[in-house]
Amino acid sequence: MARPRIAVHKFSSCDGCQLAFLNLGEALLELSEQVEILHFLEAGMNDPATPVDIAFVEGSLSTPDELERIQQVRANSRYLVTLGACATSGGLQALRNLEGRHDEWRDAIYAQPEYIQTLKEVRPIASAVKVDLELWGCPVNSDQVLAAVRALLFGVSPVDDRDRVCLECKRQQAVCVMVTQGRPCMGPVTRTGCGALCPRFGRDCYGCFGPSETAQTDTLAQRFAGLGLVPDAIARRFLMINSQAPAFLQTGRVFFHTPAGDQDD
Amino acid sequence: MLTQEQHYMPRTGMVTLLTELQQRGYEVIGPGVQDGAIVFHPLTQVDSLPQGIEQTQQPGHYRLHQTESARYFSWANGPQALKPLTFAPRETLWRSEQNADGSLRFTETLADRSLTAVIGIRGCDLAALALQEQHFAEDPYYRQRRANLLLIAVDCSHPADTCFCASTGDGPGADRGYDIALTELDDGYLVRANSEPGKAVLAALPLEAASQKHLEQADDQHRHARQQQRQLPRFDPERLIHQGQSAVWEAVADRCLSCGNCTSVCPSCFCFSEQEVPELDGQTSSHQRQWDSCFSEGHSYIHGHRFRPDTRGRYRQWLTHKFGSWVEQYGRSGCTGCGRCISWCPVGIDPLEILEQLGQEGTDE
Numbered sequence: 188m189a190r191p192r193i194a195v196h197k198f199s200s201c202d203g204c205q206l207a208f209l210n211l212g213e214a215l216l217e218l219s220e221q222v223e224i225l226h227f228l229e230a231g232m233n234d235p236a237t238p239v240d241i242a243f244v245e246g247s248l249s250t251p252d253e254l255e256r257i258q259q260v261r262a263n264s265r266y267l268v269t270l271g272a273c274a275t276s277g278g279l280q281a282l283r284n285l286e287g288r289h290d291e292w293r294d295a296i297y298a299q300p301e302y303i304q305t306l307k308e309v310r311p312i313a314s315a316v317k318v319d320l321e322l323w324g325c326p327v328n329s330d331q332v333l334a335a336v337r338a339l340l341f342g343v344s345p346v347d348d349r350d351r352v353c354l355e356c357k358r359q360q361a362v363c364v365m366v367t368q369g370r371p372c373m374g375p376v377t378r379t380g381c382g383a384l385c386p387r388f389g390r391d392c393y394g395c396f397g398p399s400e401t402a403q404t405d406t407l408a409q410r411f412a413g414l415g416l417v418p419d420a421i422a423r424r425f426l427m428i429n430s431q432a433p434a435f436l437q438t439g440r441v442f443f444h445t446p447a448g449d450q451d452d
Numbered sequence: 453m454l455t456q457e458q459h460y461m462p463r464t465g466m467v468t469l470l471t472e473l474q475q476r477g478y479e480v481i482g483p484g485v486q487d488g489a490i491v492f493h494p495l496t497q498v499d500s501l502p503q504g505i506e507q508t509q510q511p512g513h514y515r516l517h518q519t520e521s522a523r524y525f526s527w528a529n530g531p532q533a534l535k536p537l538t539f540a541p542r543e544t545l546w547r548s549e550q551n552a553d554g555s556l557r558f559t560e561t562l563a564d565r566s567l568t569a570v571i572g573i574r575g576c577d578l579a580a581l582a583l584q585e586q587h588f589a590e591d592p593y594y595r596q597r598r599a600n601l602l603l604i605a606v607d608c609s610h611p612a613d614t615c616f617c618a619s620t621g622d623g624p625g626a627d628r629g630y631d632i633a634l635t636e637l638d639d640g641y642l643v644r645a646n647s648e649p650g651k652a653v654l655a656a657l658p659l660e661a662a663s664q665k666h667l668e669q670a671d672d673q674h675r676h677a678r679q680q681q682r683q684l685p686r687f688d689p690e691r692l693i694h695q696g697q698s699a700v701w702e703a704v705a706d707r708c709l710s711c712g713n714c715t716s717v718c719p720s721c722f723c724f725s726e727q728e729v730p731e732l733d734g735q736t737s738s739h740q741r742q743w744d745s746c747f748s749e750g751h752s753y754i755h756g757h758r759f760r761p762d763t764r765g766r767y768r769q770w771l772t773h774k775f776g777s778w779v780e781q782y783g784r785s786g787c788t789g790c791g792r793c794i795s796w797c798p799v800g801i802d803p804l805e806i807l808e809q810l811g812q813e814g815t816d817e
């Protein structure tokens with residue numbers, strides 16, 4: 188049987204998720220025995236237009252050119268898997284959607300704004316093409332990537348674990364930072380996948396894996412208020428890496444201070 | 453109440469106890485402060501016991517304080533119970549491997565476990581262990597872990613404001629299920645043994661006869677510890693399951709995060725999910741189980757349907773199982789009054805308040 192063909196595509200992103208792939212080390216060598224990696228710029232393979240079985244897509248859609256390119260990627264692949272927060276929900280760069288001042292900012296930042304061609308709003312991959320599997324995280328967890336590849340090689344649906352970080356936090360026997368330190372932890376509404384990394388190091392989860400199933404975001408926001416967070420600080424908890432994920436956006440918006448007359452710091 | 457013979461051991465005897473356990477080949481697990489909480493971890497020296505540490509516990513709130521006291525056990529329990537030691541948060545049950553001819557080979561993963569002595573277990577957790585004992589009676593993984601445990605209990609002298617073990621009948625003293633139990637006093641310990649291995653360890657300790665003064669101090673302390681702030685309210689366990697339409701569930705669902713922390717810290721909750729974790733080569737695979745909770749979506753998933761899609765149904769499952777149908781299942785409530793689900797709920801929901809409201813309401817019909 189021919190080895191399944193794989194491509195890793197980059198859109199607007201920091202390359203961190205591709206790095207998570209590269210950092211697999213030995214597992215990557217093993218993987219390359221199972222599959223044929225044809226396009227993966229970060230690893231030096233360059234053949235973006237080749238048809239593949241699985242296309243991993245890192246990054247969001249933030250330029251007109253990317254809107255076209257993602258159509259080609261989709262047309263050339265059997266399975267399309269988004270790799271990380273940018274591809275799945277828009278990522279950090281989608282923070283610009285919140286203010287709606289794209290042109291104004293572009294003109295203020297760049298010396299020659301006429302050379303900049305960007306979309307007014309950053310969009311996740313699924314807003315333009317059909318996505319078969321979404322892998323969340325900033326960056327993705329390499330084990331989840333491998334598990335997804337393994338499942339696709341077996342021809343079964345990858346497990347879509349939408350449980351919240353708290354469950355894993357307790358399995359890891361981490362001490363709850365909300366209860367012992369009053370920190371505004373996003374774990375109760377955030378999808379598992381990181382192994383409760385932040386709470387294990389004594390800090391509050393900041394939601395980089397996006398919303399869990401039945402995310403009770405309004406309830407958590409009320410709790411943050413009870414812990415003494417001002418509205419703007421609450422908004423920042425929800426409107427960060429996955430600001431465009433609907434559950435986070437909806438709650439974050441309630442506390443988000445509209446900019447008119449605001450001081451920029 | 454106590455039928456075993458009581459001895460007195462000065463505080464310095466703790467060093468002898470630890471050394472004796474180590475010499476007998478036990479890995480010793482004991483309490484210590486980590487990340488702002490009392491947790492159980494490997495104990496190699498008496499110095500790392502949480503001397504003088506006391507605590508404040510409120511719904512959704514837990515803080516430790518350092519005091520001048522020389523006591524090692526002047527706190528009520530932290531987030532962990534014995535549970536992680538008997539029912540692992542995640543473990544491999546078996547491995548499978550594909551042979552050259554395509555057939556499968558299964559391998560047991562029961563490994564030999566070392567003898568483990570746990571110091572500092574409380575009455576509520578011993579009672580929860582007895583509940584686990586029923587549930588996991590036929591489970592080889594549980595059995596193997598349990599068989600290697602030597603339990604050294606300590607009577608609770610400083611219950612938290614979230615504790616209500618006196619009203620469930622499971623504390624604050626350690627009455628049963630231990631090998632050795634200690635009552636911590638100002639200058640030392642009353643010590644009693646409840647098993648042959650326990651007696652054997654006791655024989656090596658620097659024990660004296662307990663004086664009348666020590667016995668009286670212990671009695672006083674015990675009486676004091678029984679005066680807890682919280683109590684199990686009046687409700688009818690048999691009726692809970694027939695109160696599914698109560699407005700109480702709707703109200704609590706508005707406050708609950710469905711996060712499952714309450715079930716994770718509960719010493720008697722036993723739910724788990726299982727998953728297959730294949731190696732990348734596709735030839736071998738581990739079958740794992742991990743703690744699950746009735747607050748997860750997978751818990752009520754039966755092919756093609758989620759029976760409890762929302763928080764209302766999930767909270768109802770937790771409370772009616774723990775305090776209601778558990779009685780039918782195992783002859784008593786699943787709650788031993790440890791108060792963990794109150795302290796460790798990130799939004800501070802107190803199930804006793806919900807039970808009280810339900811106790812005052814009628815059934816659906």
Ligand code: SF4
Binds near residue numbers: 361391
């Ligand atoms: S630290 Fe955060 S993730 Fe962990 S249990 Fe507490 S709220 Fe949940």
Ligand code: SF4
Binds near residue numbers: 717719786792794
């Ligand atoms: S229900 Fe709550 S108080 Fe009762 S045993 Fe479980 S965690 Fe402890």
Ligand code: SF4
Binds near residue numbers: 721722723745771
């Ligand atoms: S169903 Fe819920 S309450 Fe009952 S044992 Fe499982 S997790 Fe605990």
Ligand code: SF4
Binds near residue numbers: 800
């Ligand atoms: S009662 Fe508290 S700990 Fe339990 S699921 Fe709800 S919010 Fe989480």
